[in-house]
Amino acid sequence: MSFRLECKKIRRTGLAAAFLAGSVIAAAxxxxxxxxxxxxxxxxxxxxxxxxxxxxLQMISMxxxxxxxxxxxxxxxxxxxxxxxxxxxxxxxxESGLFIGKCGILLPFVLMMILFETASLCFCGWRxxxxxxxxxxxxLQTLGFTLLLTLPATVTALVIASACRNMWTALxxxxxxxFMATMLSTDNFIASLFPYALPFQILPGxxxxxxxxxxxxxxxxxxxxxxxxIIHLKVRRLFA
Amino acid sequence: xxxxxxxxxxxxxxxxxxxLLILIAATLILWFPNILNADLNFDMSDIGIxxxxxxxxxxxxxxxxxxxxxxMVVATVILVQTERTNHGILKMLALPVSTPLLCLxxxxxxxxxxxxxxxxxxxxxxIAAAAAGAxxxxxxxxxxxxxxxxxxxxxLASLPMVSVFWLIAVCISTPIFSVGAGLISIVPSVLxxxxxxxxxxxMGYPFYLVMTEYGExxxxxxxxxxxxxxxxxxxxxxxxICLLISCLCxxxxxxx
Numbered sequence: 001m002s003f004r005l006e007c008k009k010i011r012r013t014g015l016a017a018a019f020l021a022g023s024v025i026a027a028a029x030x031x032x033x034x035x036x037x038x039x040x041x042x043x044x045x046x047x048x049x050x051x052x053x054x055x056x057l058q059m060i061s062m063x064x065x066x067x068x069x070x071x072x073x074x075x076x077x078x079x080x081x082x083x084x085x086x087x088x089x090x091x092x093x094x095e096s097g098l099f100i101g102k103c104g105i106l107l108p109f110v111l112m113m114i115l116f117e118t119a120s121l122c123f124c125g126w127r128x129x130x131x132x133x134x135x136x137x138x139x140l141q142t143l144g145f146t147l148l149l150t151l152p153a154t155v156t157a158l159v160i161a162s163a164c165r166n167m168w169t170a171l172x173x174x175x176x177x178x179f180m181a182t183m184l185s186t187d188n189f190i191a192s193l194f195p196y197a198l199p200f201q202i203l204p205g206x207x208x209x210x211x212x213x214x215x216x217x218x219x220x221x222x223x224x225x226x227x228x229x230i231i232h233l234k235v236r237r238l239f240a
Numbered sequence: 241x242x243x244x245x246x247x248x249x250x251x252x253x254x255x256x257x258x259x260l261l262i263l264i265a266a267t268l269i270l271w272f273p274n275i276l277n278a279d280l281n282f283d284m285s286d287i288g289i290x291x292x293x294x295x296x297x298x299x300x301x302x303x304x305x306x307x308x309x310x311x312m313v314v315a316t317v318i319l320v321q322t323e324r325t326n327h328g329i330l331k332m333l334a335l336p337v338s339t340p341l342l343c344l345x346x347x348x349x350x351x352x353x354x355x356x357x358x359x360x361x362x363x364x365x366x367i368a369a370a371a372a373g374a375x376x377x378x379x380x381x382x383x384x385x386x387x388x389x390x391x392x393x394x395x396l397a398s399l400p401m402v403s404v405f406w407l408i409a410v411c412i413s414t415p416i417f418s419v420g421a422g423l424i425s426i427v428p429s430v431l432x433x434x435x436x437x438x439x440x441x442x443m444g445y446p447f448y449l450v451m452t453e454y455g456e457x458x459x460x461x462x463x464x465x466x467x468x469x470x471x472x473x474x475x476x477x478x479x480x481i482c483l484l485i486s487c488l489c490x491x492x493x494x495x496x
């Protein structure tokens with residue numbers, strides 16, 4: 001019930017259109033980037049997935065994170081504006097159900113963005129770097145890895161948004177987190193575990209052991225963020 | 241009410257908005273890693289830049305490319321949303337106050353927030369340079385007669401960007417689109433700065449200014465020119481057009 005209700009709530013926020021537009025922009029970036037200077041890329045050594053993700057994935061991840069932050073803020077802003085949240089709290093439903101419903105809205109959008117970007121990167125690889133089937137599969141793996149590493153940031157953004165009554169506080173914290181992620185050095189493994197820094201890790205050229213560590217970290221951080229939200233809701237209820 | 245009273249009222253409205261906290265946090269996040277990694281600035285012989293110049297440029301580069309525009313987007317959200325919650329804007333529109341003046345007053349608040357951020361950045365730079373100097377036994381501090389005019393130029397160069405963000409915030413009343421459009425417009429600024437038509441994209445001006453300065457003080461970095469023609473006329477034109485349209489559009493969604 002919660003999920004269908006959430007779908008109805010976002011109908012007039014323009015969230016779907018915003019994510020669609022964001023996906024198209026993010027998908028257009030690598031195409032423009034490669035089409036503008038195909039010779040630079042085709043003369044590089046390395047697999048198409050490595051070349052293309054080195055050239056584009058940082059920027060794409062940045063776009064994804066910004067859109068996720070803004071989307072999460074809006075999802076909770078529609079609850080806080082006009083005190084919708086109070087009405088939800090008075091209903092005989094669990095408040096954490098609301099959070100799960102919001103996750104159920106935001107995650108498909110993130111998936112959609114990454115699918116668009118995968119399609120665009122695969123197109124670039126096929127069109128300009130004559131990638132074969134194996135190279136395209138490597139591309140899929142790269143983007144799948146990015147999707148997994150984007151999950152902690154998505155859930156964290158929702159936790160921040162649910163904790164802040166004003167949209168700008170959540171947006172400000174989110175923007176600061178994205179900025180912090182760009183300031184952290186990538187060589188340091190511990191620093192790169194920061195949820196917003198994870199999506200900037202690129203799969204091609206990474207050791208298998210490190211990949212596994214990142215995957216475990218992403219799952220753990222997502223679970224930790226969900227746990228933090230549930231505890232936060234309980235505590236907030238106690239002191240409300 | 242004249243523009244001064246209106247601006248004073250607008251400042252009162254955002255008194256409790258924590259915008260200063262966000263600005264200070266951004267300054268801290270920016271300079272703290274720079275202090276810790278200050279020793280990297282000694283290893284710049286292949287670029288041909290002195291350590292103190294490198295420290296200064298690296299910090300301001302980090303600010304101009306992302307956090308400064310992003311903080312300005314957040315500030316526009318603050319200004320717009322304080323009015324929208326509880327329909328404050330309807331009360332303002334019912335008063336015998338000219339709406340363009342109201343819009344201008346809000347823009348002045350935004351411009352002051354931008355100035356405050358640049359001020360914090362500059363103050364943060366001196367504190368960070370002193371701290372990094374104490375850690376590495378080297379003086380990173382540059383003379384104020386170089387830093388302050390540069391900060392001033394950076395501020396003036398960013399005003400067109402601020403006015404574009406204000407236009408986006410006023411004209412797009414759906415929050416997700418105004419926030420999303422503002423944030424997303426930051427990302428391609430580096431790409432556009434590399435083209436010949438960089439001067440048509442206000443979001444790239446601050447970063448371009450810092451990059452030009454980088455080319456000045458470093459010997460082996462490609463020089464980029466910031467020719468005042470056609471940049472200044474285009475920038476002034478963009479600012480005026482954005483302000484004009486936002487003043488005309490202000491409150492239109494609420495009045496219908």
